[in-house]
Amino acid sequence: MTRTDIPTQTIECTCKHCAAFAERKGLAFPLRAEVNEKMAGAIATNARGRHSLVQKAHQPPFGRMDDMQAKFGPWVA
Known part of the structure; x- marks a missing residue:
């Protein structure tokens, strides 16, 4: 369910x-x-913060690793 009341x-x-x-x-x-x-406003003010938020959004659900991550480890910041 997507909330629409939060900007x-x-x-x-x-x-x-x-x-x-x-x-x-x-x-x-x-x-x-x-x-x-x-x-x-709090985290995405610099490149490292933006990368962290984007990385979290694109990680597999429930912490499962994709094939490449399983072989070489999680991708680094």
Whole structure:
């Protein structure tokens, strides 16, 4: 269920790690994530914060690793 009463903002990450992940998974680059405005204001003020939020949005559900992560470990920040 998606809540519509919380204002959200789209953030994107264009770092080399996200580029490699997007290429490996066949996703559109730059990777984007929808976060609420308070979270964006607090964390997404710099590149590392934006990467962290985008990475969390694109990780497999319930902490499962994809094939590449299972072989080489989780992708790094």
